[in-house]
Amino acid sequence: MPLSIQPTQPPQSPQLPIAPLWRRLTALIYDTLLVVALFILTAFINLGIQLVYYGEPHLKQLTEDGHTLDNGGLYLALVAxxxxxxxxxxCRKGQTPGMKAWRVRLVTTQMxxxxxxxATIRWLAAIPSLLLCFAGTLWMVVDPQxxxxxxxxxxTMIVVLPNLGACRN
Structure with a gap:
């Protein structure tokens, strides 16, 4: 009699519901505000580096001549x-601050x-979605899953975390 080897499945934790589009987008709005703040900080650091490298008189002359102080290094830093x-x-907690505020978490399909x-694949896959007016994110509305x-x-998937009640004293 031939042996039949059945693959073992990892123990399943309770299934959490997939996060709806509105929760994903509101979390993204929160995170966008934080990323903009990080962009401003990065631009200030870039300006400080340019001040050290070129000196204030040269930078002042460049701006008076109508040049901008952005460069490829700044754009690369913003992407990074x-x-x-x-x-x-x-990778740390499965949540950005915006995701934490809206009680959603990123997990693998095996929870x-x-x-x-x-995380890197997800971030890279978000780029075409963003460039196509969030088409990749909006796709979830027509996707059967x-x-x-x-x-x-x-x-991966974004799941809604259970509400553990109001803050307790």
Whole structure:
């Protein structure tokens, strides 16, 4: 009689509901405000570096001549700051501050914490979605499993956490 080997499934934790679109977008609004603050800080650091490198008189002359002080290094730093913010938050606790405020968490499809690899894939998959007016995120409205492009590409999902009640004293 041939042996049949059945794959073992990891123990399933209680299924949490997939986060609806409105929760994802409101969390994203919160996080966008934080990312903008990080952008401002990054731009100030860039300005400080330019002041040290070029000197104040030269920078003053450049701005008076109508030149801007942005450069490729600044744009690369802004991309790096955005990547670091999201991947650090997702890998550390599964939540950005905006996600925490709206009680949602990013987990793998097996309800496990997100790895750096899956967080990076998710972040990269969000770029075309963003460039196409959030088409990848809005895709979850027509997707039978309510998954966005980012969810599918990274094998992750955003779930709603249970409400543990009001703050207790």
């Amino acid at each position: 700051v955005t990547y670091a913010f999201f991947t650090y938050c997702w 496990q914490p997100v790895t750096l690899k899956s 309510a998954k966005s492009w980012q969810d599918r590409a990274s094998k």
